[in-house]
Amino acid sequence: MSKDGGATCFKWWLLCCALLLLPALVALGCWQLQRAAEKRQMLQAWNDDSRVIHHLQALGPDSADFVPAQLQGHLLPDHWLLLDNRTRDGRAGYEVVAFMPAEEALLPVNLGWMAASPDRSVLPEVELPQEALFDGRMHRLQGSLVIGEDVWDAGWPKRVQALDEQRLRQELGQDVLPWVLDLTEPVVAGLRVDRHQALMKPERHLGYAFQWFSMAAVLAGLVLWHGWNLRSRGGEFDA
Known part of the structure; x- marks a missing residue:
């Protein structure tokens, strides 16, 4: 395998890993949103003196x-x-x-x-x-x-x-x-x-959710950019 072919395979492997990581980041962000909602319910129960x-x-x-x-x-x-x-x-x-x-x-x-x-x-x-x-x-x-x-x-x-x-x-x-x-x-x-x-405090979990979603957005942007780059070059990444 040529050097250029090996580099292309490696970039394909990175792209596949990114596609697998993206739903995990989104799931972590959703989990933090769920935890924030649970904390709001806990605070509501804590403040309920009825x-x-x-x-x-x-x-x-x-x-x-x-x-x-x-x-x-x-x-x-x-x-x-x-x-x-x-x-x-x-x-x-x-x-x-x-x-x-x-x-x-x-x-x-x-x-x-x-x-x-x-x-x-x-x-x-x-x-x-x-x-x-x-x-x-x-x-x-x-x-x-x-x-x-x-x-x-x-x-x-x-x-x-x-x-x-x-x-x-x-x-x-x-x-x-x-x-x-x-x-x-x-x-x-x-x-x-x-x-x-x-x-x-639910704000802590909201902050964590923002971080996970931000990383997911950046990763999605990179995946889209590399996908467009791959398509424009007929199946090969720009070295």
């Missing part, structure tokens, strides 16, 4: 995520978790999760975020409130992506990567409700309770 739960018995399998709740109760003393690798404003920290007794089960309560010490061996101290009104939003307890093995050390508090319902039952010796109460009003001084508002 129904407030005052008793956990009001929760059912059809209950919506982020329903507002105001629960009077207390927390298990000396039993709480530090959800690791949670950041605020670029700073590493923990989300503090304690447990509220509810009949024969326990309700995880996300008390908020606190900064981590630069020394990983030093765990923060938290003074859990006793009887209090816990004002927040309910969401279902779901598994999270964990990088590496999530080792739960003995003793309390435990630094963990994610909430795991089965492991919580084993460690606490009680049933755990499949819900988490994320506080919107702090009950522990120094803890930030702005977690979900920061995660729900």
Whole structure:
């Protein structure tokens, strides 16, 4: 094969790859638009105060995520978790999760975020409130992506990567409700309770969608230009 023939074959191969990549870029842009729509729905649910739960018995399998709740109760003393690798404003920290007794089960309560010490061996101290009104939003307890093995050390508090319902039952010796109460009003001084508002911004996904669609548009333009170039030269690319 001549040098010119090899170059033409290589450019044909690049064109085929571009044609395969183009729908992938468009699909990624559409997926980001879908995520933006989901975030708008989450924000709408978060800002909907038309129904407030005052008793956990009001929760059912059809209950919506982020329903507002105001629960009077207390927390298990000396039993709480530090959800690791949670950041605020670029700073590493923990989300503090304690447990509220509810009949024969326990309700995880996300008390908020606190900064981590630069020394990983030093765990923060938290003074859990006793009887209090816990004002927040309910969401279902779901598994999270964990990088590496999530080792739960003995003793309390435990630094963990994610909430795991089965492991919580084993460690606490009680049933755990499949819900988490994320506080919107702090009950522990120094803890930030702005977690979900920061995660729900649809503008971020719209920005990502614009990037994917822009790359798709540029790639489509290059494909069309090379296709026109190929046709005008009778099947051979301009070297």
